[in-house]
Amino acid sequence: MSPSSTAPSRIAWLHVIVLGTVLMLGGAFPGLAAAQPRPGGTYEVAYDLSPFTLDAMADTISAKSHIVNNVQEALFAPDAGLVTRPMLVDKWTVSPDGLVWTFSLRKGVLFHNGETLKADDVVASLRRWLSRDGTWAPHLKSRLESLDRVDDSTVKMKLSKPFGAMLEALSMVEGVQPVIFPKSVLDRYPGEKDRVKEQDVIGTGPYKFVSWERDRRIVLERFDRYAARKEPLSGFAGNKTAYFDRVHHNFVPEAAGRVAGALTGRYDYAINLPLDQAAQIKTNPAVTVKINPYGGRSEFTFNSTIPPFDKKAMRQAVANVLEPEEMLAAIAPKGFYTLNSSPFFPNQSVWFSKIGYETYITRDLKKARELITSAGLTPPVSIAVISIPVAQPGGRQIQVAVQQLDESKLFKVDLQIMDWTVMVQKRWEKKHNAMYNAFNVWYQNDLVAPTWNNPQHPASGFLASKTRDDLLDRRLQTTSASDISQIRDDFHRWFWDEVPLFPFGNFATMDTVGQHVKGSQHIGGPIYFGVWFDGKK
């Protein structure tokens, strides 16, 4: 027997021994075997709200995005740390003057209808997004000279001025999303207000749309020809392989129904459960409680177009009266909220800052009184506050804020309770002095996009400021990390000087997954890729 013929035989034996050891270990330690993702099964989800449409560019409702993010993809995507990563893009370049962006698409990416991703699809999708988005797109559109296909896998954008936030703009996973549709689909929906029907919600994502029974459930199915990226999964970026055969996204509006379904094993994953039931749910061995500590943020937003909050001193006075921890404790038990002075979330490493924390946390009624007097007013100052009902968590927070303002004897509050639909209308009428508002993390992954930083929008209190305009302009000009750090610090200083709004802080959201579910991420909204059953279901 020659050495060359014995070598494979030894390797084969080695393989057998290694395989045998792995199998034995797997039998002895099931957890070890379960750590490997395995395909199969139907993932039963209890979700709270029904979307109106599944067209990613038709509205800004989260319930829509939470389906879309499993079905469609954009050129870029945020990872778990909210850092932008490439998704459908392979490589990209920007010219030294920042005016020409070239995007090379990944090869071999298929849509659910079998078409291959091409530059024409990207151009058609981005043009549609530019005409519909109200956050990033206006900034990009005002600079855009051309958006063209170079060849089948290359897209080029020419700008009149640099747009430093390009990657962030093209990675939105909420709001009006820049996802890529096949051009053949968009050609059938040419109207400005046309909504793509659900059966035409075709993307390149790991799951494909199957059916939607209104108010009952949406069914998704694994896309077996999904072209996954090689990088490890993180947030919405990296390898987004789907493991479940199907996902049943069930609509269960009542929280008690979601809790009951989670505890009885009806649902593998139940979203947005009441925080005050956390202790009780944790005692059930069948489920694991998953906390997203930065699920949302709420705030007291001033209307700076009319007295008294047209004066900076008056806004600063309120900041000296409000005690944020009491507001947070009104909706979440200790451990489920985070004091945070920044309008950005603590996990937004690029934009988060502690500048202003002392002002935020300090209650100084004497100083507040001085500020009011310096504004030429005499306490108590009457103000009208609009809010959603107390039955909703945000309403409870405002109730506490109003109580603090009233008890300070510096303000006399007329609290006007209304449902959200009425409030959306009233806040544009600009007759209120302050209002309740809330956000989730994805809307504000930069200085540019958030409505709370857009002086045309009620969420910002309509506060016009040249300093802020300059900061936004500086941000839009640069991609440099050091520039952005400086802009971040300058912004927070401006924020706590002008106080366009008073942030209460962040509150957690709570989900449950069955013990048999592995790989689930909890960073806001359901993510169905990279999750699998450990074989016990």
Place this chain on the structure above:
Amino acid sequence: MRSYIGRRLASAIPVVLVVAVVGFVLFRLTPGDPAALLAGDNATREQIERTRQYLGLDQPIHVQFGRYLSRLAHADFGQSIFLGRPVTTAILERLEPTISLAIAAEIFAIALAIPLGLLAALRANTWLDQAAMALALAGLSIPAFWLGLLLVFSFGVKLGWLPVGEFRPLRDGLGPFVRHMILPAISLGLIQMALTARMVRSSMLEVLREDYIRTAHAKGLSRRTIVLQHALRNALIPTITVVGLGFGALVSGAVVVETIFALPGLGRLTASALLNRDYPLIQAILMFVAMIFIVMNLLVDLAYAYLDPRLRIRY
């Protein structure tokens, strides 16, 4: 009889029209802006105005009303603002769970109410009567949402006997359909059961005092025959009104129960349409509910004729 039904249905047209007009005016007077809501939280004022124009809500109210009537004349109820599809499609999609729930609740109510009412009447002023009526009073007093949650946690979570919610259509099989319908039907039907039981009791007490019942006793008929064939049949006539109109109330009042048990029915559609000020959808639902009441009224009258031959000659 046919001409009677035709006349009744024709007389319903003005009623439905009045409902349409009142609904249109009332909902337009309600504060809230569907355009701002549809345009989204990030929308600018210009985007909201564009949405308002697109929806035709920028037109004077009389123009909107004229268009609405013109569409109604062509049996076109319009498109839902938020669902972006015809309102008739949206309503028809939600009909099966709601009608199933209402029928199941009605069956539960009748099955319990008639024996309970009978028992109370036949044993009037005894502890059995008091117990039966106390049960009925409890049924009237317990809110459906509280009962629903109690049932979910008792029979769904703690005992694990029944599913905690969701709708299974009949095409999935009778077993799953019934299992998923038991708890919602009890939650919704309890008030109806209580009302019906009290009505059966009072009607029976009245009928049992009638001369023809005394005659029946004198003729030597058995108590069973007297109660079931003579008294109950006549006592059911006023009860049918409660049952018939109650069915309409069950259909229109299923919002809370559908929400608790995650049933994709008309109740949830109504709640969502109201919250979002989806005018075309709310108006269509209102007309649909009005039509249900009209049809149930007609069926009640026809049932009277069936139970009381004296009434048949009027038709």
